[in-house]
Amino acid sequence: MTRYIFITGGVVSSLGKGLLSASLGALLQARGYSVRLRKFDPYLNVDPGTMSPYQHGEVYVTDDGAETDLDLGHYERFTGVSSRQSDNITSGRIYSNIIQKERRGDYLGATVQVIPHVTEAIKEFALAETDGIDFMLCEIGGTAGDIEAMPFMEAIRQLSIELGKGRSIFVHLTLVPYLAAAGELKTKPTQHSVKELRSIGIQPDILVCRAEHPIPDSDRRKMSLFCNVPASAVIPALDVSNIYEVPISYHREGLDVEVLKAFGLAHSEKPNLSRWEDIVDRVKNPEGEVTIAVVGKYTGLLDAYKSLSEAIVHGGIANRVKVNIEWIESEIFEQADAVSRLEDVDAILVPGGFGKRGTEGKIAAARFARENKIPYFGICLGMQMATIEAARNMAGIAEAGSSEFGEPKEPVVGLITEWVKDDGSVEKRTAETDLGGTMRLGAYPAKLKHNSKVAGIYGSTDISERHRHRYEVNIGYVKQLEEAGVLFSGMSPDGELPEIMEIADHPWFIGVQFHPELKSKPFDPHPLFASFIKAAVEQSRLV
Template sequence: MTRYIFVTGGVVSSLGKGLLSASLGALLQARGYTVRIRKLDPYLNVDPGTMSPYEHGECYVTDDGAETDLDLGHYERFTGVSASQGDNVTSGRIYKEIIEKERRGDYLGATVQVVPHVTNAIKDFVVEDEKGEDFVICEIGGTAGDIEAMPFMEAIRQLHIELGRGRSIFVHLTLVPYLSAAGELKTKPTQHSVRDLRSIGIQPDVLVCRSEHPIPDSERRKIGLFCNVPESSVIAALDASSIYDVPSRYHEEGLDTEVLKAFGLAATDKPDLARWADISDRIHNPEGEVTIAVVGKYTVLPDAYKSLKESLVHGGIANRCKVNIEWIESEVFEKEDAVDRLEGVDGILVPGGFGGRGTEGKVAAAHFARTRKIPYFGICLGMQMATIEAARNMAGIEGAGSTEFGEPKHPIVGLITEWIKDDGTVEERTSETDLGGTMRLGAYPAQLGENSHVAQIYGSTNIQERHRHRYEVNVGYVKQLEEAGVLFSGMSPDGKLPEIMEIPDHPWYIGVQYHPELKSRPFEPHPLFSSFIEAAVTRSRLV
């Protein structure tokens, strides 16, 4: 029997519902239960695929090609359970499907309304595609009281009744702010948030209170009394120095115990948190440190590169090393010499991005790393810029560029017009195709050269990685570039799409067309990130 946990948020946004959901999933797993986590987003975009990173942060891509909320990255990293198309839905997708049905006449002339049609569609999404998991955790995006979130709140209220006693509970995350002028914590925002929920028929079973200061027992009793929740179910969520400390912190506060109690389940055995303790020890007791420069387009918003940041941490965990990240906007290298900002770093990583802004700065960073023999990791656009740099300065191809930014004399990088999917079907694109959901998305295989650096790193010549891009290195220039010293060590199985480039006479210089950061986990760091940080450690010891 699958049980459902609905996670809601109140007072303000960005309190950490995604981290709460992921941590709770990890704790239930540590007790031997199976879990699945889903995200319900109230915004009207069909998915985050066309949203600016400044608006929404990272767009997280699943194996089956879904463009989803960045919280799904937390879910995967903490539980190891791969998410899918069915684990993230938006108001836009719900309404789009309902309107399409109405236009087809599926409702037989009935008046289509929020209740029951929208709420029924949301409920169907929550319970569909079950695989016998013990728990399904559903995070509701937004904040209690938001107009756009109301259909979702109404849907989970109805579902709570329909599932029956003991099948679902509500966990509500709120803020308990500290007023320095008064020198005290304020519980009133939490009381008001719970009152908003109760006004629509939702009574939280567990309250998680985010605070920068410890919450005294007297305040917990007060919160419990006025929010109609047992004092033991008022869980403090204090700031942690690492997100990988959070599951253990929540366990110490009794979160998993209270959740199981709310379901009428025994929580006598302690969860096995040994691997979390090991991760925490590696993070807090490193044996060295390195500095990695991330030269990107959206560095003013760290959430734009959330998975990338965590993957670098994972590489540090694998090497028991602290990774200091220096975020650098790539445009600065179009105004000043790269040496002014990159001198002294132990590694350079150029991540993905879209559009022409700052791309010449990325080319400059790739050139600096190549000529100074500094470990270089290019991801997606970072690989393309490294290839353009090599074309210009190694192969002597004047006018080398990408058709994404204009009409270069030599289109080293161009729009993918077609590719073969795993099921054998051919996907076709043109410059006129809609932007939403039309990229090469999801997991695709690649074949690696037997004696290549990447084959040694992976320990295999056959890999499968997640993609998200419209442009690809032009295979017509591969021979000319290889004659100049570049090795295309990974190709699509049909040999038409270059997946990996490397420079053999460089200590560590690798560019990949896919996004390895999407498959890295703290317990299973991606081999490329582990190797990259290892190379940075080696360099730090030599200089």
């Protein structure tokens, strides 16, 4: 029997519902329960795939090719449970499906309405694929009172009744702000947020209260009284030094105990949090430090690189070092002598991105790393720019470029027009194809060359990694590039798509077409990031 935990937010956005959901999932796992997490997003985009990183942060990609909200990355990193297409739904996808059904005549002439048609579709999504799961955690995007979120709130209200007693609870995350002028915390915003929920028939069972200062017992009793929640179920959520302390912090405040109590389940035994304690110890007690330059296009909003920054931290955890990340906008390297900013870093990482802006700066960063023997890690666009740099300056292909940015004379990187999927079918694309959901998305296998650096890093010649790209290194240039000293050490199984490139006479210079950061976890760092940070440590000792 699957039990449901509905997680809502109030007062303001960006309070950390995703981290709360992920941490609660980790705590339930630490008690031996199986969990799965889902995100309900109220916006009208079908998915975040075409949204600007400045608008929405990173797009997280699942093994089965879904472009999803970045919170699903938190879910995977904290629980190790792979997310799927069915774990993220948006208003846009719900309405798109309903309108298609209406056009086909599936509703037999009925008037199509938010209730029951939209709410029924949301409930079907919540109830799908739950076999063998002890707890399903459902995070509702937005803030209580948002007009966009009302169909989702109504749907989970209905669902809680239909599931029956003991099958669901509501956890509400709010803000308890501190007014410096008054010198005190204010509980009124939380009271109003809960009032908003109660007005639509939702009574929170647990309140989680974000605050910058400790919440006095008197304020907890006040919120308990006015919000109709037991005082023990008013859980403080204070800031911590790193996000991997959050599960431990929530356990210390009694969140997992209150959840089990609300379901009438045994809660006397303590959870096994040893792996989280080890992670926190490694973060707080490093045995050294390194500085990594991330040369990107969206450094104005670091959520655009959320999985990447966490994977770099995981590499530090694996090597027990602190990693200082220096975020640098790639466009600055298009100025003369600007690459001198990279002279004091221990390694350089160039991540993915779309569009021409800043690409010449990424090429300059790759050249600096190659010529100065500094560890270099290129991901997706970062791999493509490193390949173009090698084509121009190693293979003598002066007009090398990418067809993503125009019509170069030498399209070393070009539009990928077809590829073979896992089921053997052929996927085809053209330049006129819609942008949304049409890239090479999800997990694909690759074959690594024996005795290559990456084969040694992975400890295998067969790997599977997640992709999100529309352009690819042109297979027609591989021979010429390899003759110049570039090794394409990873290829698609059919040998048509270059997946990994290395510089043979460099201590650590690797570019990958996929996104390894999407599979890294604090308790299981991705081998490429662990090796990259190890190379940075070795580089720091040479300086």
